Amino acid sequence: MSTNIYVGNLSYEMTETKLNELFSVHGAVSSAKIITDQYTGGSKGFGFIEMKDRNEADKAISDLNGKNILNREMKVNIAKPKTNNWN
Template sequence: MNIYVGNLSYKVSDRELEEIFEELGDVISAKVIKDRETGRSKGFGFVEMQNDQEAQAAIDKLDGAEIKGRTVKINKARPKETAGSRR
């Protein structure tokens, strides 16, 4: 399951994001999204977990939690929209 993590502190790294979720299950990948030009975090990221039950448990436990001084919003990621499909 792919998980959206919003309202992340700009100081959280990919590795730190991965470590937070590893405590709750097997993580396939963790990525903080960065601005292409500046390389600065955009304040959100995605975590992919191996097991859907562990992923849901992580969402339930971490949604609304404080990470590095910010209250994060965590939920199941929506499928990525293809170019031109936005209205």
């Protein structure tokens, strides 16, 4: 089962390709997605990585959380499931 990872505080210069390369050092990356503004197309400064192996994902999280990439200290952790806050 794959592991979904949240990556926050990304530099606006970060690309999905660079993000994929950063994480693929630690293992197989299924997908890398940077969330963009629907109107401007610009980065919102966070994204998600999906890794196939939980142990590789845990290693990537511990190695990359707090790491300074493109002058921004990345926040990296297990992604929390999306919830509806309307209740």
